Amino acid sequence: MKTHLKALPKVVVLMLLLITATISCKKDKKVEPTPVTPTSSMTGTIDGKAIKLDANALTSTYYSSAGDDSKALETTATLNADGDKLKFFINDLKNGITNITKKSGTSLNPGSHTIRLNADTQSPVQSYVTYYSASNAYFAYSGTIEVLITETTITVKWSINFKDAAGREFNSAGSFTFVNFIATTKPKSEVKDPTPVAATPTIENISPTSGKSGDTVSITGVNYSTVLAENDVKFNGTTATLKSATATRIVAYVPQTGTTGAITLKVKNSDLTTGPVFTYVQPATITSITPQQAHVGDTVTVKGTNFSTVIAENEAGFNATPVRLAGTVISATATELKVIVPQTALTGAFTLRVRGGATLTWDFVVLPTPPPPTTGGTWQDVNVPFNFSEMNMAVSAGKSVLFANKGQKYLYYSADGATYKNVIDSLPFDRVNVIINRLAVDNTTYYVATNLGLAKSTDGQHWVKLTPSANLANQGFNGIVARRNTVVVMNGSTVFWSNNQGDTWNNQTMDKGGAIYLDYIFSDSSGKYFYSIDVNRDSGDGVTKTLYVSTDQGKTWSAQNAGVTGRYLFSGGYPELYGSTNSAQFLLYSPTTSSIFDMRVFRSTDQGRTWTKVSDDQTYFVKVSGTTVAFGDTKLHLSNDEGATFKIVDIPAGFSIGGYVKTDDYQYIFCTKNGTTTHKIFRMAN
Template identity: 30%
Template structure:
């Protein structure tokens, strides 16, 4: 009984060993993993011999590292994709009910734009990105960037502060991908220096710095907000020319909407060039008469003109914006006072100035001076200013005073010392018979009684004549002239008593007398022909002794009837001047 039982038991055990159960998969962990990571598969029916277990990840064979009857440790194989895990033991196979997710590394196929400044938004295109923004780690050459939007094949990121040119790296679930090309970070341009530091329009300036565009047209350079043209460019140097209209100030460089500004000013130098101004005009012009325009040029800007000095002072004026010269004080343009008017003018643009001289030569006496035989300027003496040498001789007291031009000692005061006061005499420069001559003078009457301006009453052999102011009581200070050919003839006379020719007191007045062929007398006041006569009147009684001289400011050398007042610029012509010539003498203040 005992032996049978043992045989029976042994026989039954051998039959059980021949039964092979199929593998079963209950679960796997983790549910997703990257290629190369280990996955544990739990179940039953696995072979304890590693090589007897064949494991596939969605058809791709994997390596089994460890095996028990209920557990397998395998490595996710290269090339595996998401899908079912299959375990095969012998000819029996089990498959997972759910997919194992293979976590693939991200790929980066492109990014746009290829360059940008800090803060630029960049779109990265690729695969296997996390759809959760925080599941994607992006770096620009090692500097982490913020991901603002994400899909499995697109990431939107912003170039971070501190980023530099280099590769973009994307990391998803611990797996990284690096761009094949660099993202170029564009930095603001900087200006470290420029040379020269001062220059005029068109001056070439070299700007040294960083982050310039190597394409000249992509660099916008301004001189104190005035745009300049860039002629050459490297990343560290720009060649420009100072533009028209530029003013002193900072230089700025703009590249990709980023601006770099110099720390110091570039000083714009406007070069001004002037030329000397020389002209000639007739003396005694009118006030504000245009004398011409000074010549000045500048490389840029608007020129401002000014007179820095002039001789005589106050003679000229200059228009500050046009450089037109005009007469400021016509009295200073008198040849007898100033033969030349000079000045220095300045032309300025900004800080640049230039000076040149002005020379205005005055032409003496605009009428034909032919026949001028004596000229007495009375500027401290009674000398004849012509080459004829008909010098005068002072009689009594003559006092030098300021003339009508304001010149000190430019005229004489007559009649000082009373009734027989100062006058002067000149030689008998008008000889012959039936004389034709002209006398021109400036007078300033101060007395009210009869006064002789010109007298030749001391001859018994030559013609007699005089020019006088009739007294205020009887003649209302009017002008009268007489001419007598000889002591045996009657005088020819004319006067302004009925023609309004008053010689006013305390004002300079131009007076002229012409005698034609000893018979026609004309008198003029301030250039106007006032009166003439060819009629006879009572004779001029000659005075003795027979000096044969001409008295100025008196009837003759020794007699009274002195002129009380001032005289200046007395001219004698041995011809008759025309009305227009006498008018010119008065108008020119000669």
């Protein structure tokens, strides 16, 4: 020991050595990252319904026997409070992909009860997936299951297909993770086959599960007789007349005097087999219609009982004029329908048939159509003290106007259409980098979609930032739909929606229906049909493009007759390319080239399936306000009957139109003096 340490008391020396050792240990100690503990969960979809479950909804049984290297696993997920379940059985558990085939002993693969399966080292029960809903059992007939086992945690991905008794196909896809899947272990001798190949008749599922007397119901199972008289089907004890029978499917007529209850079956002298409950649907009634007088295009509310929640099953008419084909029943509950009065409506009886039942009637008055927009009026120069761009997008609320140009640094607001203020500095974004992509309005609330995010304003001057994605506060959007307090935007593969004007948001990954990148979004006047363009394929190659449609607010998409539309030039500064009335949609595109000079307006009355050219006149915008439709270039095409007919309205000589908007008081056109950079706003009284 060194001399100066010898002079110290031994206790002090020991304390110094201990402190030195402690400091040294702290320096050498490494901070290990906190391990992420996996949890059991399941996400996916089935028959269009979302699945999102935690560990409490999942159970699993691991089957293993000594001396047998082949293991099996049965995992069951309780999907909802109604008790619907999804059950997976994997008969040879190992990493890799298992193909699902038709389950033996079911209507899809009856087999022969005279042939028995010989047990071997694997489970004698094949891998299968069963969906249980409302006492119906549906066995997947094709698809795949992919297994990944890590120590005692298993992850399973699936994509499988089902078919109901009526032959309707539906699918399911998703994944689940189960932690410690071997916690509950049983010998393989306890594996039970839910559909053993036997001589007993079974009932797997019925379709439909509800209806009225006289309807047909399909019943699937095995061991039925092809002789009708040998199959005894009852609806809650009342014998049904049979329409047809095969060994695996019976079609029965719903008895006239039957009541809600289980369907039962006996084949020849077999034991009684009990199936799912069939619910008798009572006849519909109408208790009120509000209002009982309305204009064409107005929405009326029909209240009553026993309406169908499937819109297409409610056939409404005005003076026997069917409107169901026009898609004007826009919402349906069991007690309330909302119906838009169609163009062909006349004063007389309102009629309603629900699920093909008796026709109900109610007196209804169609009010005269308001006069068309003035064509002989005078355009007035608003004389704004500022210049603006050639093309403008504009929206209005009451008497106020908001307009902007994609790519230019202005956002003008006017409370009266006469005096304007550039409010772009009021946006909660960096003015140097912001690009305004789209404007929208819902009642009295304005919305702006930009490359840096969304904002809203209730007065056009003070703006609040909206944050659809908490992780991407400055995420940009090209399109926006705002209707009835609901706001919807998309970016790439994700759809965001808010049901309270953007205060809170939900999101999910879209099913893009084969599209690569959906972004620019718009909707019809009811908000039922959404449309979008595949931005990735909207290149300048002159090839016709696909319009995609969604009926669930942008969550799933499908191509709407690919190739029938053309080039959309919104990215070139022409964003006003779509408008919708209650009975028609209008789309602006160039049919065969990428030239702005070839853009024309097309009209559809079947939700975008087919399009008809409205005019050969060149145009740069199409705009809809209520029943008014407007488009044009050197002259204004104006319609007040939802685009059924148009009148030509002259504009100030020497000008071309680059935008249009209608308020409660005036119609406005944004014009450019031909051959110059002079721009003016003109307005004409309604």
